[in-house]
Amino acid sequence: MxxxxxxxxxxxxxxxxxxxxxxxxxxxxxxxxxxxxxxxxxxxxxxxxxxxxxxxxxxxxxxxxxxxxxxxxxxxxxxxxxxxxxxxxxxxxxxxxxxxxxxxxxxxxxxxxxxxxxxxRTLTASDVRKALGLDEEFRAWTEALEAAGPRFDPLPVPDIPEGDELIALMEELGIPREDHADIAAAVDALTDVDSPWLWLLERTLWLIRSRMGSSLSVPVGPFMSSHDADGWWFYVVAFLAAAPKVREFHRSTEVPEEISAASLGVLGEKIALHRTGAGYGALVQHDFVMGVFCGRIYRLEQLDCVAWNEEVDVYVPHTAHPLTTVPDQAWADRVHAFLRRLPREYGRGVQWKEGAFTIRVDSWLLDPALNDYLPEDHELRRFLAGLGSSRRRPDRHIAQDQCGLTGGDREAIQYAFGRYVGDLGDALSLIAETDVQHAVLAHLRAGQHWTRPAAGHSITAY
Structure with a gap:
């Protein structure tokens, strides 16, 4: 029968x-x-x-x-x-x-x-870790997603385009073409209705959308280097799913199209940076990119500006060549004026703090040792001059990691060579061609390390 x-x-x-x-x-x-x-x-x-x-x-x-x-x-x-x-x-x-x-x-x-x-919804963080083989390193992240997720409201469906539309989206975000096929395969796997990855993806996407434009952070998990391609590209897929809502948020807050495109393009830059150094694509700075897709980080006049309640931290990306921005008081005023258009903590009329609000540059470029290697008329010294009269703060995190490099060393190598390196030996094996590259390596070969001091401009809160 x-x-x-x-x-x-x-x-x-x-x-x-x-x-x-x-x-x-x-x-x-x-x-x-x-x-x-x-x-x-x-x-x-x-x-x-x-x-x-x-x-x-x-x-x-x-x-x-x-x-x-x-x-x-x-x-x-x-x-x-x-x-x-x-x-x-x-x-x-x-x-x-x-x-x-x-x-x-x-x-x-x-x-x-x-x-x-x-x-x-009936799955727990423990169920998901067990199903995906995630160890204790991922407990805090998965439990934070479980605790933060909505109790009754429907979770957003990760609506990601397919085929040529997906390729076009990855092109717009500057993702290297060599990684398109692997990311497309990860999209299919992570959005499969029977995959526990979808539990993580839905909650991550909901948090990005619900906290967009605020200073509330989104829980970010460790880089899944020991897992398959689905975990490897998890955050890239999450950002692809979030991209349309981020663009809507930018339009609603009147962010100019060129600033929106440059900011979202940070995703592709970070993937390309890893590919240049390692020979294969990955996103290891997903916590930084999360700030971009939550509407807290913007690429303004070559620099990445991270908006917090009472200050703005500014970073110099490795793509800022040549670095023509001068971070003087007029520049700080422009950054402040831009960020005041943002909602919630950054909304119009919000009293950020009594007294002064600080826009502060954190960079290896502020290490005074750089002046010992570059001519007075060099573009980087002109950059430093813009902050010359500002209060400076020394780097409080100068310890070397297990690979023999400080955070300042890694940032200097990324800026000068546009790549990641594994350890001090890898850094010293690089071949210098420009003045900046020679300066970075000469300092390291002399047994010195680069630091990341900070300096900024005060803005009166109003």
Whole structure:
């Protein structure tokens, strides 16, 4: 005798729909979501009756309740064979309904996304770590996502374009073409409805959207260097999904198109920077890029400006060649005027702080040793002159890492050579061609290290 399950080969669309429907229902069968509000099995019966009206016979409702009772009992007793048998039974019933009435398929497809998201809500951070093989290093991040996620509001669907549209989006964001195929494959894997990655992706996307323009940070996990391509590109996929909303936010706050494009292009720059040094693409500064996509970091006049409540930290990217910006008081006033257009903490009329607001440059370029290597008329010395009369703060983080480099060393190498290096030996093996490259290496070869002092301009709060 042929069962409904035997028909899956001849009806692949029905089989896929049935599989997803059963998986979603089984995942929420043991939770309050099953009976919350308009019960899930009521919607299932609507689907099985092809949605022919609001009235549904009570007999089918009793049938699905009895199925749930049997499944729950088997689960509580730990009878895995009985649990599997009940799941197969539900699968047969759904397949039979799909085969008996074509109208059921459309009704189930319309209900399925909501059921699947309800099912993912039942997952815990522990479930996700176990399913993905994430160790204790990822506990704080996953638990922060679990705690911060919405309790009742629907999570945003990661709506990422496909095919040529996806390629066009990656081109716009400056992502190297060599990485397009791998990222496209990661998009498919991370957005699969059965993947635990989607639990992480939905919550990350919700946090980016809900905290856009505020100083509230989004929990950011470690770089997943030891995981497969899905984890490797996780944050790139999250940023691709967030990009349309970021552009809407920029338009709503009247951010000029050229500043919006330059700021979002930081994503591609960071991937390309890793590719230049390592020979393959990756995003290891995803915490910094998160600030860009949350509307807190902007590329203004070659410099990356990070907006906080009571100050702005400014960084000099490796792409600022030649560095023509002069960070004087007039420049600081322009940065301040730009950031005041932003909402919430940065909104118009907000009193940021009594007294003075600081716009501060943190960079290896402020290390006084640089003057020993460059001629007086060099562009970098002109940059320093803009901050010459400002208060300076020494670098408080000058310890060398386990690879023999300080944070200032790494920043100097990134700026001068446009690449990451692994350790001091890798840095000293680089070949210098420009004045700046010669300066960076000469300092390191002399047994010295670069520091990252800070200096800024005060802005009166108003």
């Amino acid at each position: 042929t069962s409904a399950l035997d028909a899956t080969d001849s009806a692949p669309a029905h089989a896929e729909l049935a599989r997803r429907t059963v998986n979603a229902l089984v995942r929420i069968a043991h939770t309050d979501d099953w009976a919350k509000g308009m019960s899930i099995h009521y919607y299932l019966m609507l689907a099985l009756h092809a949605g022919r009206g609001a009235y549904v016979d009570r007999a089918p409702l009793l049938w699905i309740d009895k199925w749930r009772q049997r499944w729950m009992a088997a689960r509580e007793e730990g009878d895995q064979a009985a649990v599997a048998a009940e799941k197969r039974y539900l699968h047969e019933q759904v397949l039979a309904a799909l085969g008996n009435d074509p109208g059921v398929q459309g009704e189930l497809w319309s209900r399925l996304p909501g059921w699947e998201q309800q099912g993912r």
